[in-house]
Amino acid sequence: MIHPVILCGGSGTRLWPLSRVDKPKPFLPLVGKRSLFEQTLDRCVNEVIFAAPTIVTVEKHLDHVEGQLGEAAGASIIVEPMGKNTAPAIALAALRLPEDAIMLVCPSDHYIKDTAAFVSAAETASALADQGFLVSFGIKATSPETGYGYIKRGEELGVGFAVERFVEKPDLATAQSFLADGSYSWNGGIFAFKAEVFLTELANHCPQMMDALRASVEAGSKDGQRFHPDASSFAQIESDSIDYAVMETTERAAMVPVSMGWSDIGNWDALREAQNGDALGNSIKGQAELVDCTNVMIHSDGPRVSVVGLDDVIIVVDGNDVLVTTAAGTQKVGTLKGAKSQ
Amino acid sequence: MIHPVILCGGSGTRLWPLSRVDKPKPFLPLVGKRSLFEQTLDRCVNEVIFAAPTIVTVEKHLDHVEGQLGEAAGASIIVEPMGKNTAPAIALAALRLPEDAIMLVCPSDHYIKDTAAFVSAAETASALADQGFLVSFGIKATSPETGYGYIKRGEELGVGFAVERFVEKPDLATAQSFLADGSYSWNGGIFAFKAEVFLTELANHCPQMMDALRASVEAGSKDGQRFHPDASSFAQIESDSIDYAVMETTERAAMVPVSMGWSDIGNWDALREAQNGDALGNSIKGQAELVDCTNVMIHSDGPRVSVVGLDDVIIVVDGNDVLVTTAAGTQKVGTLKGAKSQ
Numbered sequence: 001m002i003h004p005v006i007l008c009g010g011s012g013t014r015l016w017p018l019s020r021v022d023k024p025k026p027f028l029p030l031v032g033k034r035s036l037f038e039q040t041l042d043r044c045v046n047e048v049i050f051a052a053p054t055i056v057t058v059e060k061h062l063d064h065v066e067g068q069l070g071e072a073a074g075a076s077i078i079v080e081p082m083g084k085n086t087a088p089a090i091a092l093a094a095l096r097l098p099e100d101a102i103m104l105v106c107p108s109d110h111y112i113k114d115t116a117a118f119v120s121a122a123e124t125a126s127a128l129a130d131q132g133f134l135v136s137f138g139i140k141a142t143s144p145e146t147g148y149g150y151i152k153r154g155e156e157l158g159v160g161f162a163v164e165r166f167v168e169k170p171d172l173a174t175a176q177s178f179l180a181d182g183s184y185s186w187n188g189g190i191f192a193f194k195a196e197v198f199l200t201e202l203a204n205h206c207p208q209m210m211d212a213l214r215a216s217v218e219a220g221s222k223d224g225q226r227f228h229p230d231a232s233s234f235a236q237i238e239s240d241s242i243d244y245a246v247m248e249t250t251e252r253a254a255m256v257p258v259s260m261g262w263s264d265i266g267n268w269d270a271l272r273e274a275q276n277g278d279a280l281g282n283s284i285k286g287q288a289e290l291v292d293c294t295n296v297m298i299h300s301d302g303p304r305v306s307v308v309g310l311d312d313v314i315i316v317v318d319g320n321d322v323l324v325t326t327a328a329g330t331q332k333v334g335t336l337k338g339a340k341s342q
Numbered sequence: 343m344i345h346p347v348i349l350c351g352g353s354g355t356r357l358w359p360l361s362r363v364d365k366p367k368p369f370l371p372l373v374g375k376r377s378l379f380e381q382t383l384d385r386c387v388n389e390v391i392f393a394a395p396t397i398v399t400v401e402k403h404l405d406h407v408e409g410q411l412g413e414a415a416g417a418s419i420i421v422e423p424m425g426k427n428t429a430p431a432i433a434l435a436a437l438r439l440p441e442d443a444i445m446l447v448c449p450s451d452h453y454i455k456d457t458a459a460f461v462s463a464a465e466t467a468s469a470l471a472d473q474g475f476l477v478s479f480g481i482k483a484t485s486p487e488t489g490y491g492y493i494k495r496g497e498e499l500g501v502g503f504a505v506e507r508f509v510e511k512p513d514l515a516t517a518q519s520f521l522a523d524g525s526y527s528w529n530g531g532i533f534a535f536k537a538e539v540f541l542t543e544l545a546n547h548c549p550q551m552m553d554a555l556r557a558s559v560e561a562g563s564k565d566g567q568r569f570h571p572d573a574s575s576f577a578q579i580e581s582d583s584i585d586y587a588v589m590e591t592t593e594r595a596a597m598v599p600v601s602m603g604w605s606d607i608g609n610w611d612a613l614r615e616a617q618n619g620d621a622l623g624n625s626i627k628g629q630a631e632l633v634d635c636t637n638v639m640i641h642s643d644g645p646r647v648s649v650v651g652l653d654d655v656i657i658v659v660d661g662n663d664v665l666v667t668t669a670a671g672t673q674k675v676g677t678l679k680g681a682k683s684q
Contacts, residue, residue, distance in 0.1 A: 017648075289679050292671065305664045306359075306678045308671030313652070315666055322647045322659055324666055329634065329650030336648045337631050 001051040002126050002192070003101045004044035005093040008037060008057035008065055008108045009083050014267045014330070016339035017321035018299060026108040027064040030265055031274045037108040038068050043115050044104070049123065054097065055108075056080060056089040062226075081231035086189075087245035088213060088237050091202055092229055094195040095217045102129045103198065105191040105242070111274045113261025121258035124159045125192035133254035134201065134247060135160065135192040138185030140259035144175035147266055149187040149243065151255050163253035166243065185255065188262055191242065201250045209245070212236045267330040268314045268323075272297040286317070295327075343393040344468050344534070345443045346386035347435040350379060350399035350407055350450045351425050356609045356672070358681035359663035360641060368450040369406040372607055373616045379450040380410050385457050386446070391465065396439065397450075398422060398431040404568075423573035428531075429587035430555060430579050433544055434571055436537040437559045444471045445540065447533040447584070453616045455603025463600035466501045467534035475596035476543065476589060477502065477534040480527030482601035486517035489608055491529040491585065493597050505595035508585065527597065530604055533584065543592045551587070554579045609672040610656045610665075614639040628659070637669075 011024035019025040026037040034042065044050045052074030057065045062079055069075055078092050090105055097103065104122055112118050125135040138151045138161075146169055154164035166187065170178065178184035203210040212233050219230035247253055263274045275297065277283040282290055286300030292309045300317040307315065314330060316323040321338055333339060350368050354361065361367040368379040376384065386392045394416030399407045404421055411417055420434050432447055439445065446464055454460050467477040480493045480503075488511060496506035508529065512520065520526035545552040554575050561572035589595055605616045617639065619625040624632050628642030634651045642659040649657065656672060658665040663680055675681060 291674055291678065300664070303659075303662045303664050304680055305666070306675075306680050307666045308674050308678070309668035310655070310666065310671075313666070315664070317645075317664055320645045322642070322645050322657070322664055324647070324649045324652065324655070324657055326651035329652075332633055332650050333648075336633065336650070338646055338648050 001102070002044075002049055002104045002122055003051045003093075003097055003195075004041075004053040005090060005097075005103050005105045006037070006040055006044075006053055006055045006108050007086060007089055007105065008055055008061055009080070009086070009089055010109075011061075012109075012266075013334035013339040013342070015265070015271065016333055016336065016342070017318040017323055018301075018316055021342045022060075024061060024064070024109075025265070027061075027068060030271055031111050035068055036111060036265070037065070038070075039111070040106055040108045041069070043112065043118055044106070046119065049119065050104075051101075052076070054078065054093045056093055058083050075225060077226045079226055079228050081229060081234045083239070084234070084237050085239040086242040087202065087206070087240040088209065088234070090191075090242055091199065091210070091213045092217065094198050095213060096227060097195045099194075099196040101195045102126050103191075103193060103195055105189075107189045107264075109265065110188065111261075111263045111265050113274075114259075117258060117260035121256050121260065122192065125256045128157065128160045128254045128256065129192040129194055129197070132194070132197055133157070133160075133252050134197060134250050135254045135256055136163065136247060137188050137190035137192075138255040138257045139188040139262045140257060141179055141184060141186050144172060144179045145186065146170060146172055146175050148264075150175075150178055150184045151187050152184050153255055153257070157254055160254050160256040163255050166248045166253075185257055186262075187243070188264070191247070192256075197252070198246065201246050201252070205249050206240065206245050209237050209240065268297070268316065268325065268333060269327040269330040272314060272327070343444070344386075344391055344446045344464055345393045345439055345537075346383075346395040347432060347439075347445050347447045348379070348382055348386075348395055348397045348450050349428060349431055349447065350397055350403055351422070351428070351431055352451075354608075355676035355681040355684070357607070357613065358675055358678065358684070359660040359665055360643075360658055363684045364402075366403060366406070366451075367607070369403070369410060372613055373453050377410055378453060378607070379407070380412075381453070382448055382450045383411070385454065385460055386448070388461065391461065392446075393443075394418070396420065396435045398435055400425050417567060419568045421568055421570050423571060423576045425581070426576070426579045427581040428584045429544065429548070429582045430551065430576070432533075432584055433541065433552070433555050434559065436540050437555060438569060439537045441536075441538040443537045444468050445533075445535060445537055447531075449531045449606075451607065452530065453603075453605045453607050455616075456601075459600060459602035463598050463602065464534065467598045470499065470502045470596045470598065471534040471536055471539070474536065474539055475499070475502075475594050476539060476592050478505065478589060478595065478597045479530050479532035479534075480597040480599045481530040481604045482599060483521055483526060483528050486514060486521045487528065488512060488514055488517050490606075492517075492520055492526045493529050494526050495597055495599070499596055502596050502598040505589075505597050508590045508595075527599055528604075529585070530606070533589070534598075539594070540588065543588045543594070547591050548582065548587050551579050551582065610639070610658065610667065610675060611669040611672040614656060614669070 150167040154162035216229040216233035281295035492509040496504035558571040558575035623637035630647040
């Protein structure tokens with residue numbers, strides 16, 4: 001059995017004004033009618049392959065998590081006292097699961113089009129994890145993205161590959177060379193490993209974090225399906241990502257290549273690509289009329305949006321905010337006053 | 343003395359969603375803080391030159407007119423029972439004014455930047471009107487507009503010129519040849535003539551209209567500063583413009599050339615041009631943030647508008663409508679469902 005561990009921590013600014021501090025991205029129905037969090041849960045519903053999920057979240061998102069969790073039988077929720085990035089979040093789940101549990105760590109704010117490919121890769125990763133590897137999903141790179149980390153694959157391991165190295169977000173020329181090379185994949189933040197293997201590695205590289213985590217779990221309290229780690233111990237932890245704390249340093253890193261229509265929906269342009277536009281490339285959520293428009297995305301929570309003559313533009317109406325941006329401009333949305341002043 | 347006659351009749355769709363049936367263009371503060379109607383009144387406040395104004399409007403605009411009329415001492419309001427285009431509207435004013443009054447007919451929904459040039463042209467036109475001419479303001483053409491009628495000037499009349507001919511809205515090639523020729527001006531819908539001269543011409547060309555108008559005024563009623571023509575007589579009139587009914591047929595047409603920063607604010611692009619943008623060509627009414635934008639006009643009645651990376655685009659937020667259009671697209675705004683379904 002694979003134990004899904006679903007991370008519902010952060011909240012970004014790049015999908016402002018739709019995604020806001022009090023209405024974060026995982027809980028929005030950005031593609032289709034179900035939220036990204038719900039779709040993440042849906043992908044791991046298969047009684048033969050998957051155990052009940054463990055959700056790691058923070059207090060302020062708890063209402064969203066419980067509101068959308070629905071029928072996921074036997075689900076556990078770990079409520080972090082505060083966000084400390086991914087390494088502590090995953091370690092909390094590892095400490096609460098059986099030592100030999102195979103964990104599948106999934107961000108809750110990504111979109112995956114091809115569930116069958118995801119499940120197949122999860123099974124492959126699980127087999128490698130069972131052999132003691134710490135496995136990354138290596139997302140097939142389809143463009144020279146500079147916003148993602150990359151994974152260079154090494155020798156074959158029967159199923160999957162060893163990792164030759166992890167690469168930080170590259171510049172465009174480097175990203176283009178990676179794409180041409182073919183042995184680099186995007187690091188999509190999806191991982192599989194045995195709980196005890198992860199904890200051993202984390203203890204090796206970050207012994208102080210590990211001590212604080214154990215203390216926090218020992219002094220924690222259970223409340224129905226929720227588990228609350230002790231806040232005073234947890235507060236002492238230094239924030240760190242799983243990539244820095246474990247994946248880039250371990251000698252047991254492996255990767256499974258996968259092509260599954262993945263997107264991190266990292267900005268409005270990425271969302272537009274994930275949505276299937278009409279024949280002219282336009283996609284509309286809400287009430288809108290488009291005249292002489294191509295590749296225009298509208299997202300309105302109420303007002304009617306009428307557009308004439310535009311190409312490659314994204315228009316979002318949400319509450320008391322209207323955003324109008326070119327596709328290229330979506331990179332700068334997080335720097336807008338509205339996005340920063342939340 | 344010149345008697346200003348200010349026409350507040352129609353309501354267009356090309357400035358939708360700001361201008362709506364119940365909030366028509368003359369009464370909106372489109373350029374500066376005063377409405378176009380208020381600015382029209384302001385231009386004719388000069389006790390040496392101008393008598394008190396006569397405003398011709400329709401029932402549904404009466405509240406707007408009286409609300410904005412303010413201190414205009416001695417103003418008269420003629421309330422048409424229904425809109426019948428400009429010829430009957432002007433004739434009503436002519437019938438209510440002294441026979442020898444020199445009328446200066448002004449639309450209330452145009453913008454004029456240079457009041458001194460306007461007043462100077464009004465005085466010149468008045469002198470010609472006093473000699474029995476029907477005088478058009480000939481607005482100096484500054485671009486090959488296809489949306490305006492043109493006036494070709496003929497022989498000099500000491501002050502001003504005879505009119506050689508009026509020309510309907512031309513195609514682009516014709517408009518370009520007019521601009522190159524230099525003897526064509528735009529017909530801005532501003533006219534000066536003696537009341538009795540206008541009425542004589544109208545009676546010659548449209549005797550039936552004239553009979554109905556006289557009956558309507560005779561059976562009309564006064565109510566303070568308002569005059570209500572009799573509706574049953576007025577209803578029999580066929581709609582007609584002053585251009586068709588009088589100006590294009592009279593042999594006493596004259597014109598006064600004028601360059602006064604005139605615009606009919608005929609669409610959103612014209613409004614953008616009338617407004618003085620900043621160094622990047624951007625102009626903002628309401629709360630907005632522009633990043634990497636040039637020649638962008640924002641008009642918001644409340645919501646904050648954030649824009650990234652656009653050039654030459656107009657964004658209007660009004661009530662439950664958002665309009666986003668290229669400058670070229672503004673010609674099609676009147677065809678949008680929102681504009682048509684009012």
